[in-house]
Amino acid sequence: MNSFTTPWGEFDLARFPEDPRDPLRAWDAADEYLLRHLHGSDGEPADLSGTVAVVGDRWGALTTALAAHRPVQITDSFLAQEATRANLARNGVAPDAVRLLSTQDTPPDRIDVLLIRVPKSLALLEDQLHRLAPRLHEGTLVVGTGRVTEIHTSTLKLFERLVGPTRTSLAVKKARLIFCTPDPGVQRPANPWPHRYALPEGIGAVSGRTVTNHAGTFCAERLDIGTRFFLPRLPRHGGPERIVDLGCGNGVVGTAAALANPEAEVLFIDESYQAVASAEATFRENAGSRAAEFQVGDGLAAVPPQSVDLVLNNPPFHTHQATTDTTAWRMFTGSRKALRPGGELWVIGNRHLGYHVKLRKVFGNCEVVASDPKFVILRAVKR
Missing domain, CATH: 3.40.50.150 (Vaccinia Virus protein VP39)
Structure with a gap:
């Protein structure tokens, strides 16, 4: 377990199942970069009112830090869900402050803030964007985050093709942000999955x-x-x-x-x-x-x-x-x-x-x- 310092406070976090011998942390520079951006470190603070959806949060670091905004977490990982539950509990956050959904569940009808931790699988990102894009509106804030090695031209093209105009940030500590503006006029092809x-x-x-x-x-x-x-x-x-x-x-x-x-x-x-x-x-x-x-x-x-x-x-x-x-x-x-x-x-x-x-x-x-x-x-x- 380690201490994760964020603009919303300091949180004790661990992976799941917790192993004191495991040197790997429950967050990385990409999580830090996203949270700093949302708090306004490089401009105006983000408006986090409405429905906040956090997709692909690996060990619950983003969800725990943003728990005051009552986010909906969407993940493919049972271990990520269990890590989130455990991290919320160890930081004194009520479990009902967060809604936990799997990638197989129906997403919220309307999403006002969409935060995406870019997954290793481009196919999973494609499927999730197909499922989530119809829930977005012109005013939805869409921000992705990942390590530089996780964000490729194909990643950006996928956001552009399924959601709307997309650009990236400068790299900071080998992490990068993705900024995407939902375009209601985007003509999405059929979802090829499953x-x-x-x-x-x-x-x-x-x-x-x-x-x-x-x-x-x-x-x-x-x-x-x-x-x-x-x-x-x-x-x-x-x-x-x-x-x-x-x-x-x-x-x-x-x-x-x-x-x-x-x-x-x-x-x-x-x-x-x-x-x-x-x-x-x-x-x-x-x-x-x-x-x-x-x-x-x-x-x-x-x-x-x-x-x-x-x-x-x-x-x-x-x-x-x-x-x-x-x-x-x-x-x-x-x-x-x-x-x-x-x-x-x-x-x-x-x-x-x-x-x-x-x-x-x-x-x-x-x-x-x-x-x-x-x-x-x-x-x-x-x-």
């Missing part, structure tokens, strides 16, 4: 089937090569079993496992609302009304201990712009807790990430199931 594509042949139970991808979901444009390697090599079990597709993305792995074993019950988990919506759409299209669960959450934290037979996992190795193995560690330790004795965790990952070392520490064993020059599939058993 996107559907057919899977290639020769990849197991889902060969030739169609997956649905909401914007921002991993491998939303095409099947990534790691999953392509994983699918035909999934474990072949029969009979009743409870399977978790952990970090499910568009749900293609869990759907493949379900189709290969008609008696299996599959739980799809991801911290992304867009991902879980994609997984449910993919599963329903290919498995119909068959029973399955879809959960937005913090890994396996909400799954009862010793209730799972098989976990399938392709762990992320970055959080926003930071490369970290923290999420993988939590997924591995959570899997061991959730698995029944004899249950298995199957992991696909890049060879250079060294997941075998971590799995041996957590499970006491690790077997290489298959490998190629880039990827490795690992199997750990709960003894």
Whole structure:
């Protein structure tokens, strides 16, 4: 936890889940730059009356600092929502001071101030601008913020094409602001999201089937090569079993496992609302009304201990712009807790990430199931 100094006061903030060993802060220079601008550091203070929408706030820093203006936060991240709740509480802010929405929820009917933390995914930004632009009016203040490395010509063109005239600020501490003026006359094309594509042949139970991808979901444009390697090599079990597709993305792995074993019950988990919506759409299209669960959450934290037979996992190795193995560690330790004795965790990952070392520490064993020059599939058993 660290102290975040803003024009609205000083706030103690932390990421979620809070880890005192984590050196990463819950805000960065882009958040600081935006708040200074709104307070009038380079001109007149912004009018923050009316409905203030904060989009993509990564750990709740912007929402917490602006809580006096009763903002609506819109995020794709369950962890960002939980961080916001925790940061509001630790700073003595009533939870009802802020309205928390996901990217799958209906946005406010009218938005008077739109603040956007530019996401890593240009597709997610595109989808959100399509959804939010009809709620803007000529007087809406629209300001985006991000690190210099996150704001590209394509980013600005997207604002220009979907909202209105756009310009950028000078860079300050490697951060930049985006200023956009809503133009009611903009003729927006149809929103291309969600996107559907057919899977290639020769990849197991889902060969030739169609997956649905909401914007921002991993491998939303095409099947990534790691999953392509994983699918035909999934474990072949029969009979009743409870399977978790952990970090499910568009749900293609869990759907493949379900189709290969008609008696299996599959739980799809991801911290992304867009991902879980994609997984449910993919599963329903290919498995119909068959029973399955879809959960937005913090890994396996909400799954009862010793209730799972098989976990399938392709762990992320970055959080926003930071490369970290923290999420993988939590997924591995959570899997061991959730698995029944004899249950298995199957992991696909890049060879250079060294997941075998971590799995041996957590499970006491690790077997290489298959490998190629880039990827490795690992199997750990709960003894």
